[in-house]
Amino acid sequence: MNAWWTKYLPLIVREWLEGRHDLQKTIGNTGWLFAEKILRLGVGLLVNIWMTRYLGPEQFGLLSFATAFVFVFSSVATIGLDWVVVRNIVRDSSCRDETLGTAFILKLAGGAITFGLTIAAIFIIRPTDHLSRLLVAIIAIGIVFQAFGTINFWFQSQVQSKYNVFVKSVSFLFIAAVKIVLIQSQASLVAFAWAGLADIVLGSVGLVAAYRVHGHYIKNWRATQTMAKVLLRDCWPLMLTDIVMLTYMRIDQVMLGEIAGNTEVGIYSVAVLLAETCYFIPMAVTSSLFPNIVEARESGEEIFHDRLQKYYNLMAFLGYAIALPVTLMANWVVPLLFGVAYTKAGPMLTGLIWAGLFINLSVARSSYLTVMNWTRIHFITDFIGCVLNVGLNLFLIPRFGGMGAVMASFIAYWFVAHGSCFLFKPLFRTGTMLTKAILYPKIW
Numbered sequence: 001m002n003a004w005w006t007k008y009l010p011l012i013v014r015e016w017l018e019g020r021h022d023l024q025k026t027i028g029n030t031g032w033l034f035a036e037k038i039l040r041l042g043v044g045l046l047v048n049i050w051m052t053r054y055l056g057p058e059q060f061g062l063l064s065f066a067t068a069f070v071f072v073f074s075s076v077a078t079i080g081l082d083w084v085v086v087r088n089i090v091r092d093s094s095c096r097d098e099t100l101g102t103a104f105i106l107k108l109a110g111g112a113i114t115f116g117l118t119i120a121a122i123f124i125i126r127p128t129d130h131l132s133r134l135l136v137a138i139i140a141i142g143i144v145f146q147a148f149g150t151i152n153f154w155f156q157s158q159v160q161s162k163y164n165v166f167v168k169s170v171s172f173l174f175i176a177a178v179k180i181v182l183i184q185s186q187a188s189l190v191a192f193a194w195a196g197l198a199d200i201v202l203g204s205v206g207l208v209a210a211y212r213v214h215g216h217y218i219k220n221w222r223a224t225q226t227m228a229k230v231l232l233r234d235c236w237p238l239m240l241t242d243i244v245m246l247t248y249m250r251i252d253q254v255m256l257g258e259i260a261g262n263t264e265v266g267i268y269s270v271a272v273l274l275a276e277t278c279y280f281i282p283m284a285v286t287s288s289l290f291p292n293i294v295e296a297r298e299s300g301e302e303i304f305h306d307r308l309q310k311y312y313n314l315m316a317f318l319g320y321a322i323a324l325p326v327t328l329m330a331n332w333v334v335p336l337l338f339g340v341a342y343t344k345a346g347p348m349l350t351g352l353i354w355a356g357l358f359i360n361l362s363v364a365r366s367s368y369l370t371v372m373n374w375t376r377i378h379f380i381t382d383f384i385g386c387v388l389n390v391g392l393n394l395f396l397i398p399r400f401g402g403m404g405a406v407m408a409s410f411i412a413y414w415f416v417a418h419g420s421c422f423l424f425k426p427l428f429r430t431g432t433m434l435t436k437a438i439l440y441p442k443i444w
Contacts, residue, residue: 047176048273049337051192052266054183057341061257061266063189066135067196068253070143072246073118076239077111077143084235085153087370090291096154101221102228104150111144118143125258131189138193148204151211151218167206175199240379244386248412251386252405255393260401268402270338271348278322278356282315282363290367297371308368309433315364316434316441319357326353344402351406355413361434362417368430377424385416 052060085103089096122136175195182191208218253272257265289311296307330353331346338345369378389412396404418438421431 043173043176045274045277047179050183051179052270052273052342053339055189055192055266057263057266059189059262059266061262061264061269062132063135063192064253064269064272065257065262065265066132066139066193068250068257069122069136070118070139071250072254073114073121073140074143074146074246076117076243077107077114077146081107081150081153081231081235081239084231084370085150086290087294088231089154090294095227097220098222098224098227099231100150100154102223102231103153104147104218104221105223106228106231107147107150108144111147114143115140134190135193138190138197142197142200145200145204148207151207154211154216167210168203171199171202171206174202234373234375236375240383244379244382245416248382248386248389248409248416251390252393252397252409255390256397256402256405259397264401267342267345268348268405270334270342270345271352271402271406274326274334274345274349275352275356278326278353279359281318281322282360285314285318286363286367293367293371305429305433308364309436310443311367312361312364312433312437313441313443315360316357316437317443319360320441323353323357326350348402348406351403351410355406355410357438358410358413358417361437362413365417365421365430365434374426377426381416381420381424384420385412388412388415 055063081103085099088099118140119133119137122133126132175198178195178198179192182195211218253265253269256268293304293307293311296304327350330349334346334349335343366378369375389408392408392411393405396408398404400407418431418434421427421434
């Protein structure tokens with residue numbers, strides 16, 4: 001029986017999807033993820049524009065610095081578990097409660113350790129800046145609550161993201177309304193940090209409720225040393241990979257704040273804000289396709305690589321489809337939306353949106369490496385990319401400010417996604433497949 005939404009499609013599309021229930025499930029799941037992100041893209045962008053104009057480049061830059069600072073450390077809390085847990089549940093659903101329970105305890109411990117590290121680091125870096133330390137402390141509390149994101153691993157493994165989407169959307173809309181009230185009442189910068197924390201807490205509570213409504217109970221979870229050893233054995237290279245990956249994704253804002261000041265961070269962060277509204281696409285697609293990629297690995301080498309090539313082509317096509325129109329509009333849309341104080345963010349947005357092409361391909365390549373359990377190669381390539389990004393930022397930011405950070409990010413993203421494939425023999429074929437996707441992203 002076809003999914004309910006197929007009846008709204010053109011006849012030729014309905015006929016093509018007829019009987020392809022796994023594909024329908026994947027498309028439907030991706031649709032839910034896209035719906036959530038489109039909601040955030042619409043309502044969230046409007047609220048963020050309003051908030052950004054209200055705060056101004058200096059205060060918005062300080063808030064962005066604090067957020068980026070916490071983000072750099074947040075990878076420790078994830079412990080690299082995300083795709084490992086999903087993969088293991090897809091392979092053997094009977095281990096669900098043991099896997100989820102163990103993953104939850106590991107993430108909770110990781111969150112507590114990360115909170116302590118973050119607080120210690122900000123006191124060392126900005127020992128006399130009370131406001132920066134307070135903002136970082138508030139935002140960092142949210143890392144502990146992200147342990148409840150373990151529930152979403154189950155929904156991802158079942159390609160049922162609609163529950164997570166519903167919870168996040170309700171929480172997001174409520175906090176968006178709170179931010180509007182804060183703007184209208186001319187609230188302080190700290191109040192917006194508390195609002196961001198409230199969004200994470202509400203989302204965590206909602207996930208617990210959604211899991212229970214679906215007929216499952218957290219009280220049935222159990223953590224075992226045996227499972228912890230299994231998960232840590234597979235995920236520790238991914239944790240190291242996440243650390244370096246998240247570092248090179250956010251270190252630019254931290255370094256920009258230390259080298260060029262909060263105002264330059266504020267302008268650059270507007271470009272990042274707009275660019276990242278599109279970065280959700282590869283994650284939404286991957287969340288739906290990853291279980292199918294895992295299953296294709298079991299179906300044979302030819303089927304597996306054929307599906308991977310289509311996956312890479314789709315990611316490259318989406319990158320071009322976003323980058324081209326944004327390039328044409330960036331320089332006049334940014335000052336129109338955010339005000340003339342942020343005019344310099346237009347060219348920065350153009351550079352970052354093209355870097356998004358390589359972010360798409362990097363996410364796809366990461367899925368492949370996870371399926372193959374080549375986590376060490378994953379770590380090495382991301383580590384080199386991180387070192388490259390930091391080095392380029394140190395050289396380019398003093399000379400070009402925010403645009404220097406853009407150039408550093410673009411080069412680092414390209415290297416991690418594509419260039420690094422030609423440094424390791426096992427990835428030569430992947431590099432060739434990615435090159436084909438970049439030059440001719442055929443999706444039909």
